[in-house]
Amino acid sequence: MKLFMRNERNFEKRVKLHLRHGAMMPMMMMLMIMMLMLLRIADASVAATNATCKHATNMWGDPNPNIFYVCSVADQMPLQLHCPQGRGYFNGHGHLGCLPYDQWPACRPTMELVAAQLAAGCNSSESNAKDQPWATLDPNQFYMCPGVNSAPLLLSCAPGKGFVQTVGCADWSLWRRQMQCEAYY
Template sequence: MIKDTVIVAGLLALCAAAVIYVDAQAQVEGCLYENELWGSEDGTKFYFCLPGTNTAIEQSCAPNTFFVKNDTVSGCIPATSMDPNCVNLEPVGSCVGDNLNQPQPSSDPTKYYLCTSENATPLQLQCPDNKAFVKQDGYLGCFEWSTWRDIRDCPS
């Protein structure tokens, strides 16, 4: 009897440990794939489908990593391993010269830096939702992700 009680208690503990807390905001209606991960348009998030539902769970990659899914990898990889057209690895410039007049890119494409005065510390600002910052080929500002990818020649 004690052995059965210990087994049942162990099973209950395993079941309790297997329960995943899901934040309601992290749930997205609609699954692209039932048994595979897929990435968000901005590359900083990925999704997986809850079994038997049409609900996906959104997960974020760690800072300075991006989600990639191809023939060799499916997961978050360091920005330094990414296609250089899809990330900005340049450090932010100091607040002098042209940097005083134009916003500067951040390593996080959804953000940018702005100098408020000469020799000040650049302020990091956020683009509006679902937009990314670009400063390239005469383009300057926050754009929809599809436009950002076209400007940067970054495959989706």
């Protein structure tokens, strides 16, 4: 009889342990679902890079503000993710993640400058004729006049390049240097 009692107690302990650890499973499932939702929102690519993880639990940026990385929990390899259109990865001034370009606290022309240049448009009497092409808030794009007194065209740089007023479309490393943005990724 005593042997039976001992087995019953062991069974109770096993059930309690199972219930305690079993309660963690829904939490783990919820965490996985949230991670998958974040990846879908970030428009993630499945491509892993050859680099090693910079942070085990945090994300980090690429010189290209359209790209950022997270470390895969399974194999500790970085996964390359893409920010949604119109957003770029920014890390600094209390911000971390894919922010709309017009909300970046650094690394971009002022909204006033872009608005003034756009308002002046392609009028030959304005001083902006010599400042062509000119930047937008989105570093992937720029404005250019096709002719005098015409509407400015919104153009995009080639993939892998960002617009710098003094250079034109440049690779992202040069864009970072020119825009004094090397500390924010």
